[in-house]
Amino acid sequence: MSRVNDVGGQSGFGPLEIEADEPPFHADWEARVYALxxxxxxxxxxxxxxxxxxxxxxxxxxxxxxxxxxxxxxxIETLVAERKVLGDG
Amino acid sequence: MSGEHASSTVAVRVRRLEERLxxxxxxxxxxxxxxxxxxxxxxxxxxxxxxxxxxxxxxxxRERLLADANAALPEVGLSMAGGIQEQRLKxxxxxxxxxxxxxCTLCSCYPIGLLGPSPSWYKSEAYRSRVVRDPRSVLAExxxxxxxxxxxxxxxxxxxxxxxxxxxxxxxxDDLGEEALARLVTREGLIGTAAV
Numbered sequence: 297m298s299r300v301n302d303v304g305g306q307s308g309f310g311p312l313e314i315e316a317d318e319p320p321f322h323a324d325w326e327a328r329v330y331a332l333x334x335x336x337x338x339x340x341x342x343x344x345x346x347x348x349x350x351x352x353x354x355x356x357x358x359x360x361x362x363x364x365x366x367x368x369x370x371x372i373e374t375l376v377a378e379r380k381v382l383g384d385g
Numbered sequence: 386m387s388g389e390h391a392s393s394t395v396a397v398r399v400r401r402l403e404e405r406l407x408x409x410x411x412x413x414x415x416x417x418x419x420x421x422x423x424x425x426x427x428x429x430x431x432x433x434x435x436x437x438x439x440x441x442x443x444x445x446x447r448e449r450l451l452a453d454a455n456a457a458l459p460e461v462g463l464s465m466a467g468g469i470q471e472q473r474l475k476x477x478x479x480x481x482x483x484x485x486x487x488x489c490t491l492c493s494c495y496p497i498g499l500l501g502p503s504p505s506w507y508k509s510e511a512y513r514s515r516v517v518r519d520p521r522s523v524l525a526e527x528x529x530x531x532x533x534x535x536x537x538x539x540x541x542x543x544x545x546x547x548x549x550x551x552x553x554x555x556x557x558x559d560d561l562g563e564e565a566l567a568r569l570v571t572r573e574g575l576i577g578t579a580a581v
Contacts, residue, residue, distance in 0.1 A: 325400075
């Protein structure tokens, strides 16, 4: 079944926005989210496939409204809760 | 979902999550710092450019690279382990008749270790949706106009398989050495949205 992220070939997403001299991350929290996700995958809390799945099963409206790293944060929070790694599940 | 208020709220959420994961011993503060240093200092298009310059100057390396990129990368001191996890890499070669361009229609798969963090446009719905349907007009928006006789292949990356473009060596560069050649290669050239 196709999910909201499966946009290949679709129309209506508007023109490309190409940012000159774009920095790797636009805010410190984006870099922290990148590092957290890498650490959690490398520590075996979840796999990269499970992470992608957690992004892709976001509610469509929420997915489309979120920025790229907000989606990542949402997925990390989902998986951390599901894996009960904080012992509060 | 932008603006100062929204992003400071997100920053607080991130900090709280990070603190709780460190407190629980799931991740380490030093581990996070090392990951960030690695991606900010070690992962950049300079790596991809070095691979291209070697392929332009060493026919044997070029052949090995196109046949099995993962096996060839150690020859230039690189590997595909620079991202979140190690992935398979396929290098696709541009010729006078054939142009290649990369996308990840489902998300944002990209050879971070060789190209650095991907630009926002690569991750945008606008690029992901349209480049597979109308690559010629997308490339024109990047300032790359290809002749009608040039065939375009769009490579859709996945969690396990990544791609990198081997651009054509520009004319008039016969006198340049490997290091000077590497300086000609841009990130967009390695993605396929520029000629080199």
